[in-house]
Amino acid sequence: MEVLMNYAPGFDPRPAALRLANAWARGAVLEGLPENERPRSIQDGYAVQIEVQRMLDEPLAGYKLGMSSVAGMRASGIGRPAWGFMTKPRVHRNTACLPAPPSGNILMELEVCFRLGDKVPAAGATPAQKLASVECAYVGFEIVSSRFADRLVHGVPSFLADDVGFCAYVIGDEIDRSDWLATFAAPAVINLDGERYCENAQAEARTDPVEALSLFIDEAASTGLPLRPGMLITTGNLVASKESPSKGFFAGRLASHCVGCTIE
Template sequence: MPPFDIDAAAAALLDARRSRSRLDALPEGARPGSEAEAYAVQDAVARALGPVAGWKVGAPGATAAPARAALHADTIFETDELPASLFHVIGAEAEIAYRFGRDLPPEAGPYDREAVLAAVATMHPAIEIADTRFAVFGAVDAHSQRADQQNHGVLVLGPGLSDWRGLDPVTQPVRLTVDGKTLHDHVGGNSAVDPVRLLVWLANEGARSLGGIRAGQVVTTGSCTGTDFVTAPTRIAAEFPGLGSVALTIG
């Protein structure tokens, strides 16, 4: 069996981004068969796209292994309006994000919970739009989705809160509305339960291959509302009482 072709997988994903075309699947011989291969492709794409500006991290359960993807400045926004032409699909998610004020280089670790939190400058309400470089969202295998930036489209940040220490993300209320209709209104909701566990994992393991977490990078910690697929034109609003709110019009 020929070796797995990281470069061919990365090239296919990069071409799909640049041409706005959609892949039915990654090429034969370039479909990752393990987490390690998926991350190798993801990292190759990340290095080609330029400096890492942030991360997305999540986990399907309270004790489940986390997963991550590096994000770049061209998909991180602080705006309330984006064109529909940016998206193939629009999967709305309300999330909590953290912007780091200090580097956490891998060689200085390991970091405990308090050390990671001490490096955080601000906490933000956020909307992530899930999207894909593949023709049908979720139709390819999980490793290929991981390689494709874990289905990241864009991240929209609300205003940062510097006095965030009194907020507990596990018990944080959240409300998501689409076109004025409330789709979710509850407490918590993150499948990982505790987002801070994800930050600690990212600092110690997840970000290691791309230089660790750096000052100025933002880390979004997974959906508190699941994923709601919507069509443009639409207005999505996420409210986190005590933390703040963020809204996005896609038209």
């Protein structure tokens, strides 16, 4: 399916995409994109990202959402969750041991991840109807680490081009369907080597997984993003954001559901 990205006339996403795809492949860290390659709009940023995905040529596992909370959507100026791609080689089982990313810094996010069922949710349906067509839900870690030395200084379009900072994903415990809504609203925490690392996000800083999923399904329909049975959709952060070069064993908990990974 061709993705419908109306990027600016005269903007060629391929040079920036090639630079970013090479950084992915080599484990390089970029200071930024050259002025003549830099995306200037949301559409330009996504156009670069789509080219990066094509150049990497890794099988698609699904999509990651970012800046999905009310506060995050307001700060991004997009008005809906940002999305990026997740590829199968970068999705890992619970308690995986992973190398520290090239930039050194990681943002460990505790999230709810959905796996789409045989009937892909329909755009325009209610959030509850979309949720009903999901096959299963998990707690998971998204490891955010940009190809840029400092992901915060290049603006939202470049962040979108860089796959919204996606580095890796770890799938944890499955959440029993009868507990979904209660679990999604439960406090979330992350510990590092047994010590508290991240507290539960509060109020508008915390993602609503069902709302994030619903907004993304509508966005996917309007832009032509392919949604297929079995795809993963991880919805955004439930804990207070903390970016650091920390290594060790990270343990996340959402109600009684756990996920863990070691960063070496």
